[in-house]
Amino acid sequence: MGKSLDYENLNENVxxxxxxxxxxxxxxxxxxxxxxxxxxxxxxxxPHALGQKPLTFPRQVIALCQAPFLLDDPNVGLMFPADAIAxxxxxxxxxxxxxxxxxxxxxxxxxxxxxxxxxxxxxxYPSDPELIFLTDGASKGVMQILQAIIxxxxxxxxxxxxxxxxxxxxxxxxxxxxxxxxxxxxxNWGLDVxxxxxxxxxxxxxxxxxxxxxxxxINFCYQNNLVLLGDEVYQQNIYQDERPFVSSRxxxxxxxxxxxxxxxxxxxxxxxxxYWGECGQRGGYFEMTNISPKTVEEIxxxxxxxxxxxxxxxxxxxxxxNPPKPGDISYERYVRESKGILESLRRRAQLMTDGFNSxxxxxxxxxxxxxxxxxxxxLPPRALEAAKKAGKVPDVFYCLKLLEATGISTVPGSGFGQxxxxxxxxxxxxxxxxxxxxxMESFKKFNDEFMxxxxxxxxxxxx
Amino acid sequence: MGKSLDYENLNENVxxxxxxxxxxxxxxxxxxxxxxxxxxxxxxxxPHALGQKPLTFPRQVIALCQAPFLLDDPNVGLMFPADAIAxxxxxxxxxxxxxxxxxxxxxxxxxxxxxxxxxxxxxxYPSDPELIFLTDGASKGVMQILQAIIxxxxxxxxxxxxxxxxxxxxxxxxxxxxxxxxxxxxxNWGLDVxxxxxxxxxxxxxxxxxxxxxxxxINFCYQNNLVLLGDEVYQQNIYQDERPFVSSRxxxxxxxxxxxxxxxxxxxxxxxxxYWGECGQRGGYFEMTNISPKTVEEIxxxxxxxxxxxxxxxxxxxxxxNPPKPGDISYERYVRESKGILESLRRRAQLMTDGFNSxxxxxxxxxxxxxxxxxxxxLPPRALEAAKKAGKVPDVFYCLKLLEATGISTVPGSGFGQxxxxxxxxxxxxxxxxxxxxxMESFKKFNDEFMxxxxxxxxxxxx
Numbered sequence: 001m002g003k004s005l006d007y008e009n010l011n012e013n014v015x016x017x018x019x020x021x022x023x024x025x026x027x028x029x030x031x032x033x034x035x036x037x038x039x040x041x042x043x044x045x046x047p048h049a050l051g052q053k054p055l056t057f058p059r060q061v062i063a064l065c066q067a068p069f070l071l072d073d074p075n076v077g078l079m080f081p082a083d084a085i086a087x088x089x090x091x092x093x094x095x096x097x098x099x100x101x102x103x104x105x106x107x108x109x110x111x112x113x114x115x116x117x118x119x120x121x122x123x124x125y126p127s128d129p130e131l132i133f134l135t136d137g138a139s140k141g142v143m144q145i146l147q148a149i150i151x152x153x154x155x156x157x158x159x160x161x162x163x164x165x166x167x168x169x170x171x172x173x174x175x176x177x178x179x180x181x182x183x184x185x186x187x188n189w190g191l192d193v194x195x196x197x198x199x200x201x202x203x204x205x206x207x208x209x210x211x212x213x214x215x216x217x218i219n220f221c222y223q224n225n226l227v228l229l230g231d232e233v234y235q236q237n238i239y240q241d242e243r244p245f246v247s248s249r250x251x252x253x254x255x256x257x258x259x260x261x262x263x264x265x266x267x268x269x270x271x272x273x274x275y276w277g278e279c280g281q282r283g284g285y286f287e288m289t290n291i292s293p294k295t296v297e298e299i300x301x302x303x304x305x306x307x308x309x310x311x312x313x314x315x316x317x318x319x320x321x322n323p324p325k326p327g328d329i330s331y332e333r334y335v336r337e338s339k340g341i342l343e344s345l346r347r348r349a350q351l352m353t354d355g356f357n358s359x360x361x362x363x364x365x366x367x368x369x370x371x372x373x374x375x376x377x378x379l380p381p382r383a384l385e386a387a388k389k390a391g392k393v394p395d396v397f398y399c400l401k402l403l404e405a406t407g408i409s410t411v412p413g414s415g416f417g418q419x420x421x422x423x424x425x426x427x428x429x430x431x432x433x434x435x436x437x438x439x440m441e442s443f444k445k446f447n448d449e450f451m452x453x454x455x456x457x458x459x460x461x462x463x
Numbered sequence: 464m465g466k467s468l469d470y471e472n473l474n475e476n477v478x479x480x481x482x483x484x485x486x487x488x489x490x491x492x493x494x495x496x497x498x499x500x501x502x503x504x505x506x507x508x509x510p511h512a513l514g515q516k517p518l519t520f521p522r523q524v525i526a527l528c529q530a531p532f533l534l535d536d537p538n539v540g541l542m543f544p545a546d547a548i549a550x551x552x553x554x555x556x557x558x559x560x561x562x563x564x565x566x567x568x569x570x571x572x573x574x575x576x577x578x579x580x581x582x583x584x585x586x587x588y589p590s591d592p593e594l595i596f597l598t599d600g601a602s603k604g605v606m607q608i609l610q611a612i613i614x615x616x617x618x619x620x621x622x623x624x625x626x627x628x629x630x631x632x633x634x635x636x637x638x639x640x641x642x643x644x645x646x647x648x649x650x651n652w653g654l655d656v657x658x659x660x661x662x663x664x665x666x667x668x669x670x671x672x673x674x675x676x677x678x679x680x681i682n683f684c685y686q687n688n689l690v691l692l693g694d695e696v697y698q699q700n701i702y703q704d705e706r707p708f709v710s711s712r713x714x715x716x717x718x719x720x721x722x723x724x725x726x727x728x729x730x731x732x733x734x735x736x737x738y739w740g741e742c743g744q745r746g747g748y749f750e751m752t753n754i755s756p757k758t759v760e761e762i763x764x765x766x767x768x769x770x771x772x773x774x775x776x777x778x779x780x781x782x783x784x785n786p787p788k789p790g791d792i793s794y795e796r797y798v799r800e801s802k803g804i805l806e807s808l809r810r811r812a813q814l815m816t817d818g819f820n821s822x823x824x825x826x827x828x829x830x831x832x833x834x835x836x837x838x839x840x841x842l843p844p845r846a847l848e849a850a851k852k853a854g855k856v857p858d859v860f861y862c863l864k865l866l867e868a869t870g871i872s873t874v875p876g877s878g879f880g881q882x883x884x885x886x887x888x889x890x891x892x893x894x895x896x897x898x899x900x901x902x903m904e905s906f907k908k909f910n911d912e913f914m915x916x917x918x919x920x921x922x923x924x925x926x
Binding site for chain 2: 105
C-alpha cells in the first residue's frame with residue numbers, strides 16, 4: 001500500500017489540480033537558467049523581476065516601520081522626507097507591537113478603515129470596514145472564498161475561458177467543478193452552479209468590461225442565484241480611454257434595490273499589480289457585499305487558523321489606498337514615478353501588439369488593460385503532427401521551441417483554456433521598454449522560421 | 464434553498480472546524496477592549512504585542528532591503544552598522560528584483576541553502592535545500608502538508624492531546640479525522656491512520672521531549688507506516704538544562720538505516736517564536752525527509768498556486784538561521800538582546816508557575832519550553848452547575864469570568880482537548896516581566912474569590 005506520502009496515496013484533488021503559470025514551461029525555463037541560458041521570464045506578472053523599480057515613498061515608509069528606532073535617530077531627516085516619517089508613525093500607531101505582532105486575522109482595523117474609505121472615494125457608495133479582510137495577496141483571498149463555497153464535485157463555479165489558472169487550480173484543489181463560459185455561448189450545466197468569476201480587466205485576454213457588460217453579468221448572477229467573485233486586481237492597469245475601470249460594486253449599487261441589497265459579491269484587490277507591482281510583499285484585500293453575517297464569521301474563523309496576514313504588506317496596502325496628497329512633500333515624486341510606469345506600460349502594450357501582428361500566422365488583440373498579451377498562433381497542420389509525435393500539446397510544443405531558441409518564457413494558451421483547435425500563448429507586457437524591440441525581433445525571427453519549417457510547400461491554408 | 468454563501472449552504476468542513484485560540488474568549492476580549500477595558504492578551508503567543516522589542520540587527524537589514532536606495536545614500540553609515548549594510552546587499556543579491564518580486568514558490572534558492580546549512584550545523588547531518596520550502600509562517604506549511612495527506616473522513620492523523628488547535632482546525636477543514644493520543648494510553652483506531660504530529664517543545668503543555676521519547680515516537684511511526692510531522696517552532700524556547708532541544712531529524716538520522724532512509728518526516732520551523740517573536744512578518748520553512756520526489760513535485764505545484772511566500776520574511780528567516788558571528792560589529796548586541804529575552808522568559812516561566820501554584824485549586828507544571836503555561840483548574844461541583852446553567856463549557860465559563868474581572872484573555876483548555884472532567888486554561892508567559900507580579904496577583908484574587916463563591920460550606924472535595 002506504500003507510504004502515506006507516496007504519490008499514489010496523496011489527496012486526489014492535490015494531484016488533479018494544474019497550474020500552468022508555473023508549469024512545464026516554467027520548470028524547463030528554470031533548468032535552462034541554471035545551465036547559464038539568459039531567460040526572459042514573461043510567464044508571471046512580476047514587474048520588479050523584470051527591472052521595474054519600486055515606488056520610493058511606500059518603501060521609505062515601510063523601511064521606517066521595520067526599523068522604528070530610526071525615528072529616534074537625529075539623522076533620520078537626512079535620509080527620509082518628513083511625510084514618510086509622519087506616515088510611518090501613523091501606521092505604527094495603528095498596530096499593537098509594530099510589524100512583529102500578529103494582527104487580527106482580518107488585518108489591522110485602522111487599515112481596513114482606510115481601504116473602506118478608498119472604496120467609498122472610488123465608487124461613491126459607503127463601504128463597511130468590518131466586511132473587508134486583508135490577505136497575503138489576492139490569490140489567498142480567492143482561495144478562502146472558494147473554500148467556503150465549494151462543498152463537493154457537484155458544486156460548479158462559472159469561470160471565463162480563457163481564464164487565469166488560479167481559478168481552475170483552486171477549484172480542483174477544493175474538489176469542486178469548473179464550468180467554463182465563453183462570452184458568446186450559453187453554458188450547458190449539469191451541476192449546482194454556485195458562483196461566477198469575472199476578471200476585469202481581463203487576464204489573460206486584457207479586455208476591459210463596459211458598464212453594460214457588468215450590468216448583464218450582475219443580472220445573470222441575480223437571476224441564477226450565484227455569488228459573483230470580482231477579480232479586480234488590474235484596476236490601475238488601463239491602456240485606453242474609452243472604457244475606464246468601473247468596479248462591480250459600483251455598478252451593483254447603481255442598479256438599486258432589490259438587487260443591490262441582495263446579490264452576493266466578493267471583490268478582490270492587491271498591491272502586486274498596477275503601477276505598484278509589489279508582488280513579493282504579498283498584500284491584498286477582499287470586500288464582501290450582501291454576505292450573511294454568519295458566513296462572514298465563518299470566513300473569519302477559517303482566516304484565524306493562519307493567525308494573521310503579513311503586517312508589512314497590510315501597511316503597504318494602507319499606503320496604496322491612501323497615497324501622498326497634493327501639497328505633501330512626496331506627492332510630486334509619487335505621481336511622477338506612478339505615471340512613468342503606467343505610461344511606459346501603455347507604450348509597451350502597443351509595441352507588443354504591433355510586434356505580434358507583424359509575425360506570420362500570429363493575430364493579436366490590443367491589450368486594453370491588465371498586463372498580458374494573448375496572441376493567437378495559427379499552427380500549420382505539420383506543426384500539429386510534429387507536436388503529436390513529440391507527445392506535446394501543440395501550443396506547449398511551440399512555446400518550448402520558443403523558449404529553447406530565444407529564452408522567452410511564456411505560458412501556452414492551453415493552460416488558460418481555449419477553443420478546440422485554436423492556439424495561443426500568454427506573455428506579460430513587462431520586459432523593460434528598452435529591451436522590448438529586441439525581444440519582439442527575436443520572437444519574430446523564431447516564429448517566422450518555425451512557420452517556414454512547418455508550412456507545406458502548397459502554402460498554409462486557414463483551418 | 465437560499466443564497467450560495469448562506470451559512471446553511473457553506474462547505475461543511477468550514478463550518479465544522481474550531482479554532483479556540485481566536486474563539487469565543489478572544490472575540491469577547493476584543494469587544495471589551497473596544498468598550499475601553501484594558502485587556503492583557505495571553506491567548507496567542509504574540510510577544511511583540513505584549514511589549515517585546517524586535518532584535519535590532521534583522522530589522523536594520525530588512526529596512527535596508529526594503530529601501531535599497533538608502534545603500535547609495537552617503538549618510539547610510541550614520542544610521543546603519545557596516546555589517547547590516549553588507550548583509551542587506553547579500554540578500555538583495557539573492558533576489559531577482561528585490562522584495563517586490565515573486566520568488567520561486569518554494570522560496571529563494573539562496574535562502575533555502577542557508578536554511579539547509581543551519582540544519583546541518585544543528586544536527587550534524589547533511590540537508591538538501593531542494594527539500595526545504597519557505598512558507599508564510601509554519602502554520603501555512605502545516606496546512607500544505609496536511610492537505611496533501613488527507614483524502615477524506617476515513618483518513619486519521621494522530622495528534623497529541625492536549626494539542627495546538629491549528630491541527631484540529633486544519634484536519635477538520637481538509638475533511639479528515641483527528642485521532643487523539645495521550646502519552647500513557649493506547650489509541651483505538653477505526654481509521655486509516657496516516658500521520659502523527661508531535662509538538663516539541665510542547666504547546667500548550669510546555670514539555671520538552673527526551674531523545675528516548677523521540678526514538679520511541681519514530682519507531683512507532685515506522686512500524687505503523689505513518690508520516691511524522693515534527694512541529695519544532697519552539698526550538699529556541701528552552702527553560703531548563705536537563706533536556707536541551709533535539710530535532711526529530713537528528714534522532715532519525717542517528718537511528719541509521721533502514722529507518723533513517725525510510726521514515727517520512729516533515730519538520731517545521733518559524734521566525735514567529737523563539738527570541739525573535741516576529742509573528743507579524745509571517746516567515747517559516749518546512750523540511751522534507753524521505754518523501755518521494757513525485758510528492759515533493761506535487762507539493763511544489765500546490766504551493767505555486769499562491770505564487771510565492773512573502774519575500775521580506777524569507778530574508779528574515781535567512782538572518783535567523785545565519786545571524787551575526789563572533790567578530791562582526793553587530794554580534795555582541797545581537798547576543799545581548801537575544802539572551803536578554805530568553806533569560807527573561809525563563810524567569811517569567813518560573814514566576815507564572817509559582818503564581819498559579821499559590822492559588823486555591825490550581826495545579827501547574829513548570830514550563831520546560833515553548834511559551835505557555837497550562838494550569839489545571841479544579842472546579843468545584845457548584846461551579847460546574849453554574850456553568851451548565853449559563854450554557855457554557857465549565858472552563859469557558861471560568862475563563863470568561865476571569866476575562867470580565869481582570870482583563871486577562873486566556874484560552875480554555877477545552878480548545879486544546881483534555882480528559883473528561885479535568886479543566887485547564889492556557890496562558891502565554893509573555894506579559895512584560897515587570898507586569899507579571901501584578902497580573903499573577905490579579906489572577907490569584909479572582910481565582911480565590913471564585914473558589915470561595917462556588918465551594919460549598921462543607922468544603923471542596925476532590926472529584
